[in-house]
Amino acid sequence: SQTIHQWPATLVQPVGSPLSLECTVEGTSNPNLYWYRQAAGRGLQLLFYSVGIGQISSEVPQNLSASRPQDRQFILSSKKLLLSDSGFYLCAWSAGAGGYGYTFGSGTRLTVV
Amino acid sequence: AQSVTQLGSHVSVSEGALVLLRCNYSSSVPPYLFWYVQYPNQGLQLLLKYTSAATLVKGINGFEAEFKKSETSFHLTKPSAHMSDAAEYFCAVSGTLNTGFQKLVFGTGTRLLVSP
Numbered sequence: 694s695q696t697i698h699q700w701p702a703t704l705v706q707p708v709g710s711p712l713s714l715e716c717t718v719e720g721t722s723n724p725n726l727y728w729y730r731q732a733a734g735r736g737l738q739l740l741f742y743s744v745g746i747g748q749i750s751s752e753v754p755q756n757l758s759a760s761r762p763q764d765r766q767f768i769l770s771s772k773k774l775l776l777s778d779s780g781f782y783l784c785a786w787s788a789g790a791g792g793y794g795y796t797f798g799s800g801t802r803l804t805v806v
Numbered sequence: 807a808q809s810v811t812q813l814g815s816h817v818s819v820s821e822g823a824l825v826l827l828r829c830n831y832s833s834s835v836p837p838y839l840f841w842y843v844q845y846p847n848q849g850l851q852l853l854l855k856y857t858s859a860a861t862l863v864k865g866i867n868g869f870e871a872e873f874k875k876s877e878t879s880f881h882l883t884k885p886s887a888h889m890s891d892a893a894e895y896f897c898a899v900s901g902t903l904n905t906g907f908q909k910l911v912f913g914t915g916t917r918l919l920v921s922p
Binding site for chain 1: 855910
């Protein structure tokens with residue numbers, strides 16, 4: 694069966710520090726991968742998605758970047774965090790087109806102080 | 807383009823009462839529709855999905871939803887609320903275009919509060 698792992702679960706980082714959040718998927722190949730952010734009191738904002746290794750699409754301009762160095766690995770990064778980067782970050786995968794839906798990771802709570 | 811509207815950011819019910827969470831969608835192609843549940847500090851979990859088979863879809867934890875094309879709705883219901891149902895619920899839509907990529911568009915969520 695397929696599983697998705699996301700870490701760390703919580704993170705407190707000072708303003709201006711770098712960020713690296715990692716997500717891996719097991720039990721499938723060539724998944725579509727997604728990074729979402731939930732800010733307090735707001736809905737889900739799609740940040741990046743990837744349909745293959747090295748293929749990254751950005752939904753909104755921001756202080757973050759994403760990379761996909763391996764088929765089942767998706768990394769969210771920042772060189773210098775801002776206070777506004779605080780939020781709950783979710784990784785997800787899907788099997789492609791059709792009615793599969795997404796499977797989400799357990800999320801990372803990022804607090805920038 | 808697809809979109810969903812969830813009516814009511816908060817819904818309060820008593821334990822044992824009917825749960826009704828509303829979702830209306832907009833889609834230029836036949837849609838796939840989903841309901842997800844999120845408990846505090848956790849990821850989203852799929853409750854149920856509509857993929858153009860039966861219009862009444864049954865999901866986990868006793869939830870069900872009915873696809874009504876004429877009303878462009880996909881409301882989530884449960885006959886009797888449990889305290890454990892307190893969570894945030896998200897409706898989502900995607901198109902059926904076979905592009906090899908599925909983009910879900912999520913609603914803003916409805917927080918369900920269950921009182922004893």
